[in-house]
Amino acid sequence: MNNAVLKAVCANNDGIIIDLYQISIILRNSIISSEYVPPISLDNSIVLTSQGEEWVGKIREGISNITIQEIKLAMLINFHNKEFLIDISKTDFEKVFEIISQEIISGMIRFPWIYERLLYDKFFELFPHKPDSFTFEETQQILTDTPVGVFQRGQIVIGPYGILRSKQKRNLPIKYSAPMWHCSDITCSTIHWVHFKSQYAYSAISKASSLISKNLELPDNIINLIKEYHAESDYFDHIQLDNLHYLLINEFSESELRSLLGKLIEKHSKDIRSLMPKSLAKGSSSQIVDKLNLAQIFQLILLMDNISIANAVEELIDEEIIIIPSTEIRVSRFNYKKLKGYFKNICECSQFGIRSISSKKDLSVIRLKILIKELYPDLNELWRISLIDGKDIEEKLNNYLLTEDPIKIVKETIFTSPNNIRRTEEFFKYGNFNLPRNVEEEEKLIKKVLWKLGFNINLFPIYNSLFWSRYEKLLTSIRKYRSYTEHDREEIRSNAVNFFVSLEEILDLTLTFSTWMLLSDHTKTKLRFDLNKSRQFMSDNLSSLRDTGKGFVMYDKDGKNTLYPLIEGFDILAERCEEYLLKKEGFIRNKDELPDYSDATNVMLFPFRHYNYVLDIQEPDLEKILNLLTETTAVLTQMKVCDVRNRIEHKRMDFPLQEDIENACKAIDSVITKLEMAGLCPLISLYSGSSLDQFGRGYNILKNYREEETRIFNSQFDPCKLPSSRVPQIVVHSVRLTGSSENIRFAYEETSENTKKWTNYPKRLPT
Template sequence: MTQQPTVESLSQKYADPKWRKSLSEIVNIAALLRHSIIDAEYKVSDAMNGAIVLTDYGSKIRQQLITKHDVPAKEASLICLLEIASDDLIVDVEKTNTGKLIEEISAHIRDGKIKYPLRYTRELYDKAADLFPDRRVRLNSHDTARLLENTPCGVFQVGTHITGPLGIAESMQGRWIAPRSHLALQHCSDVACHAAHVTDLSTNYDAQINRELPKVAKVLQSTSKAAEVWAEFISEVRFPEDASYDAYDFLPAPLLLGECFSMEELREMVRWLHENAGPQVRDEMRRVGYGSGREEKLEEANSGTLLQLCWIARSNEIAKAIDALISSNVVKIAPGEVRKRQLTEDCLGPFELFGEVGAYGFRSKSLDDDLPLLRLQRLVGGLYDMTKSEDREELNWQLRSVEGPNIESRLADFLYKHDPASVVENIVLARKQNVDVAFEKLHITNQGLSATGVSSDKDLVNQILWKLGFDLPLPTKRTELFWRYHGEMTQLVRDALASSSINIEKIKSAGALYFPELEGVLEDSLQYAWWALTNDHVSSRRPFVYAQSYGEEAWRSLSDYQKKDKNLENLSLNGRRTLYPLVNSFGHFSSFLKDLCVHADEYVRAVDAAPGYVGKTDIQKFPFAHTVPFLDLVSGSQDALIEGSATVSILLRAADVVGMRNNLAHFQKTPVELGALEQALDATRRAIERLEAMGFCRMIYAISERSTDRWGRSTVTLTGADGSAISLAQPSSFKWVGMPNLGVPQYLFKGAIFESPGEMLRFSDDPESSFSKMWDNYPRRCRYSTYRAGGEAASAVDAAASSHKILP
């Protein structure tokens, strides 16, 4: 009896690195073919058949397929290639012409005979929304063909082989991003569901190779465990180079390109890589069709081609390109913007890394919240060589205010008790040598800094924190500049009242800054408040997400309203809005909110427009019975917002703030005029403070503290850029409503309480950029709630049941 192989015996027998590399190539090719999509007319080519060489064991399998199961010879050879091994190796690893097979697959891709879905952009998502109004769990081969028609070939990679519209290109770095036919393709019609659902695509099972493939399961009916041993051995051979334990690995960089960068930004990425990623990248780009003198061809390239060209470079070079394009402002990142993949969620490696892009470039982030702190500890620990007396003395000086029995314990205490920014500022930035080491460990290059390569301490700290994976400091609140100008203006007036000689021009100059900024605050506050309180965020295409442009509709709405109410002054609210209409528009807004309450019945949400869970559970509540959220606030909150809006107008009108602004050019230093200006400034202060207290003035809050007891009850404290804090109790019965998770930065509309004591409207921010434009109409929901399986004939099931055990 033949002795059963073990992984150990196979490892000893096939220890030759060259042989193992050849086996990996066979696995790569099998994966490319196994997971491709073909049509009914697909035929195995003579060249592909001629490149496959089988072992003696494999030849017997092939012969049985031909003689006992009527499988044509070429299809039998390809089936054997797809199986790789069972009781023994089926494919002759050394003699099979893998180069020819890759060449044939590449040609078939370019000819459209072999297809892959374009997974890492949103093109198929949009096309599915246009083609299929109902939710599809699976697309049959006909609908799959409709979906893929006239779309770029999908970009995947096995080993160094990258699929795409150019056929197969060769990457400078091995990766395992294997083809797959299950895609995040649709959002269902339930407005409370925010995940993109997976749809399975189908190859055509009328193709002869697919009709014959299930027969191999009948031939390989072995009761031995040899096939499992071979599968384990092949996995061991195939994946060592991919098992990276680098906590800063750049491997996620290629995956986010298609979802995070516009077409023009991708073109710039290709240009940068062509010029800067090395001669081998240029040579491969030229081989597949892009190089010097082919700029026009690049302008016509589709998204698949651009991704495929980028993937030729190593992942660290792609990250460098992202950093360089951002630092040179070729890719413009909006303040506070963090670009993330929206459709795909692949996490790679043992640290479950995924990529993000922000103002400081690319970073690999982890699902493990502990990783940024562990990275920081590792970084700081590597800055000082404790075996060198000069390093110990230097660190001892840096930690002079920290008590402890020795340097090591004092350093650990410092890391535990100080926030990451303080650690970076006090330890990493303590000497240039430390910064150089940090840049090397975090893969920060001068391309990630300013154009001069020199940055402020604040930029250096933020750059290092970003690369480590920490959240950056919150953006300033909308009123910060106003308060600075207000303080300066108030002090000038007080000085003028107390002095016999004062420069009137200083007051006029300060006013020239102060009043336009006041206009900006009033305009922004009313736009945001109108949007937050009167728009249906549940059915919005981007639920509970605010972009500044969304608020522009406020002025058309208020203009229409004031035409209906003859008691309201007809304000000029179109075009550039000056201080007078802005001051009075808050009174109009107060009346508008009152009127909503009178006509509340007109805004009752239709039963079929409510989320699917409504009426089926009382564990999670749905508070928005109306399409206008203001109508679902508690009555005390409604009254306070109505009264507060009116008060803002009353305060500013009573102190004649508009008149003061208009008369500033003719201002004279008299006690009367100075006193009136002082009163106007005080009234303005009270008005803006009232707007801030109600939540009209935008300010981002982020989680600063969370405490949890043994039963899971927690208090989450969110702190704003100005240091103000709000605590919210968890768990919440409103988790399914769709407001942002408390772990992400967000706006808190403090005056809009829909459930006492502290359930308020909350919104995430959408900085306007090329990225936000890419995703502006996302999600696109199915129009109907019906589900269709879209299954194939029984042959599809048979094919799925054929042996896949060997492939990873």
């Protein structure tokens, strides 16, 4: 085909050459049976060139009983052989793609659903063995009753709606494998991928395609056209969102993605409806999304561009429709292709929204510098920088960025005018940046800017800080006067109600964590503590063990536990631990359940030799813990904390004296302080820096909300999956791992749609 004709073809709005190339790759990577025969309508829709007609005879000579539609599908896969085999001007490509689309929808041409955990869970049920690849029959078995896989090449998105066209080019390559299983080694976190099997290679279509491809010769102008189309114009973009789709499908729940699609339809109704199947595009956003499954939702989300998607996610977070807890950072746990661009960016999401950070290097300070220089082409306008040491304005800026608190820097350089905030929003290209209306909103937006730049922003759960704040308010109110009028009592009662709510929350948190920590098998918990999930464990292990004469002490799995059973619970837990200690020998872990290294080397140590962790705690530490648990119940009971609470909260004649309330508060202060110091009342610690000397000796620094520091060194216990220093965690300062001075640590998870989605993961296949 001459260049003039080729240029005319390429001028087509649909970019038919590009579409042909994309479809050829898609079809070549499909899962089909060796018996698959395309519909006759494909023959009627594809018109061959004279060279194509010549190849029909050559193919029939080499392959007996091949149908014309099989030959034409092979030519669609290999559309050029020195000359075009398909007549570009006469072929009805809209009809051709519609036919292929219907074959995808019907499942005759198949693509595997490889995302989230659907196949992982199904594999665990169906396959007791641990293959690296499936047979075709096994492939069919595991893909039965699963969605059509969603993939994208260029602007063509394939999925349960067949072939659709997106506003944005992407590369979600078709994968012939998926993350399927974890081995029986309880210390191994490697996910094993299993390959699918297609019979495409054995089909008449493949054989015909092979005959053609031996002489396949794409001319330079077509090669250049394809290269130009796929060229990464954003190769050096340090904020690009290339793997946003993997973050969404793996780390957002179906209900969250349903809300996201609904938001996209509301905000971009004309655009997205024009790209949807016509039969689906009518009706309100809720009428459309409510009837869709996960794969359908995902394919339709991909019709929109990444910036629109990221903006919609952030609006949903700000509207608290998508709720991400303070310590949660979502990042796709699976990568299906090499990271794109020079900086190898990955997408993350927190309650501050979406950000893209480099996996190669920390760009946070560099990005902040670039942003400041964009806002202030003349750096001399920043009078604050002129006060910093340095030879010239550039050196002053560098020193300023490396020495001042980043929050202060953003306040002094960005939050100086609404215009600067708007220009900062333009710098990031995506994100929901509403102008702050008060100090609280300003502080949150500053942290959001820093988060997007790549800075580590530590947010803590409010349990502990709120408890101590309410404690101080109560103390202040009871110390105002020696005797109380009814007005004074109302003020005290108001503060006391809030305080005792917080006390119940803190005691519930402490009792739940302590029970979970002491009595669990941590090879199964994966050293991850979630308060809401662990309450069930606490309820199962402590309920019905103490008879008060009026009934047994019971614990609610949903956290609706009142003060008396919570106080009693610490003594009950101590007694429960003593019972396990009396039967210690019966809880030793079987040898075949120990990791291979456990008795082979002392370089790596395994601390969980029993099924209940209380039995692996060193004796001096355990003695202190049990004493503290018993003391907690004794002190709070002796100081009549329940009685004082009841006399304050209910309008009784015997309202407690100041001395009674102070004594109860002192007892509570003493007990909670000791529990916090021991780590039984968990204080969440977050990464706060690191140190490394010339000999390579170093440590990571963790800090809690009080700025109290814990240093984490290289550990002999790393193989048992102690949490990474970058993970929110609980350090139990009163418990040392066996034979060391290192404290046991647990990752801290707050319940969210994402943690619910990944409950009971990983699963372990038997040996």
